[in-house]
Amino acid sequence: MTGGRAAGARVSEFAPAKINLYLHLTGRRADGYHLLSSLVVFAEIGDRLTVSPGTGLRLAVEGPFAAALPVGEDNLVVRAARRLAAEAGVAPDAEMRLVKRLPVAAGIGGGSADAAAALRALAALWRVAPGAEALARLGLELGADVPVCLRGSPALVSGVGEALAPAPELPAAWLVLVNPGVGLVTRDVFAARTGPYSPAAPLLDAPRDAVALARALAARHNDLAAPAQSLAPVVGDVLAALEAAPGCLLARVSGSGATCFGLFAAVDPAQAAARRIAAARPDWWCVAAAIGRR
Numbered sequence: 001m002t003g004g005r006a007a008g009a010r011v012s013e014f015a016p017a018k019i020n021l022y023l024h025l026t027g028r029r030a031d032g033y034h035l036l037s038s039l040v041v042f043a044e045i046g047d048r049l050t051v052s053p054g055t056g057l058r059l060a061v062e063g064p065f066a067a068a069l070p071v072g073e074d075n076l077v078v079r080a081a082r083r084l085a086a087e088a089g090v091a092p093d094a095e096m097r098l099v100k101r102l103p104v105a106a107g108i109g110g111g112s113a114d115a116a117a118a119l120r121a122l123a124a125l126w127r128v129a130p131g132a133e134a135l136a137r138l139g140l141e142l143g144a145d146v147p148v149c150l151r152g153s154p155a156l157v158s159g160v161g162e163a164l165a166p167a168p169e170l171p172a173a174w175l176v177l178v179n180p181g182v183g184l185v186t187r188d189v190f191a192a193r194t195g196p197y198s199p200a201a202p203l204l205d206a207p208r209d210a211v212a213l214a215r216a217l218a219a220r221h222n223d224l225a226a227p228a229q230s231l232a233p234v235v236g237d238v239l240a241a242l243e244a245a246p247g248c249l250l251a252r253v254s255g256s257g258a259t260c261f262g263l264f265a266a267v268d269p270a271q272a273a274a275r276r277i278a279a280a281r282p283d284w285w286c287v288a289a290a291i292g293r294r
Helices: 076-088 110-125 132-142 146-151 186-192 210-220 225-231 232-243 267-280
Strands: 009-030 033-050 058-062 094-099 154-156 163-167 174-179 251-255 262-264 285-292
Touching: 009 110, 009 146, 009 174, 009 285, 033 174, 058 076, 076 094, 076 110, 076 132, 094 163, 110 146, 110 251, 110 267, 132 146, 146 154, 146 163, 154 262, 174 232, 174 267, 210 232, 210 251, 210 262, 225 251, 225 285, 232 251, 232 262, 232 267, 262 267
Parallel strands: 058 094
Antiparallel strands: 009 033, 033 094, 033 154, 033 285, 154 163, 174 262, 174 285, 251 262
């Protein structure tokens, strides 16, 4: 899922949407970070970062969600570039162009995927090889979701996001992703969570098909769904729209929201559902995309 690299000095990397098919919070460390257990997959839709030689670091952002993204030092792509340059002992010189197709603060790891793409692309551009462990460490310093986005394939995630294990083989399946245009700050959603923590319940057995996958996911949940909906009640409307779609096997909040996903067994009902929801709510972001399986 890392995308292709063009010939010559220019390097292009795909930054796919990250989806938490379930998300259990299992505890909290003394430093305040929450421990989690999650099955993460990547949808075949996302942003794209292209880097090429330049003097100094310059980031240009375009695409449907460009206006919502800062381009200064707080941008995760810029932060990733500076961290990698310092780690590798090279000058932070690059022209960077990000096509932003994923909504911001949406619970689908757009910023983390962009940071991971920056680490991969710039390592190639600058011809440095920090190694998988060093990249994972740099990624974790940037955000808990960056290590799994560096991996870019289905994974069982635990710890605070740094402990990764291969997911069981997953069946072909499609997602309909819907965001109502409401941004949710992850720390606010965590702060709104109440109640006991959940057991880890990792998904270890390979589901034979999408129906079996939906059944396994239904035995699990997203511990951030209720606080996300309390902060953004429209999340309930999104879930209802997905649940009403013919062929939807499961509807759930992804990550800390407000994006929700519907799980479908085949492309036709997924695309039909996306068209139906988009027609009814043109102010919502709605796309159908396959789950990447590698």
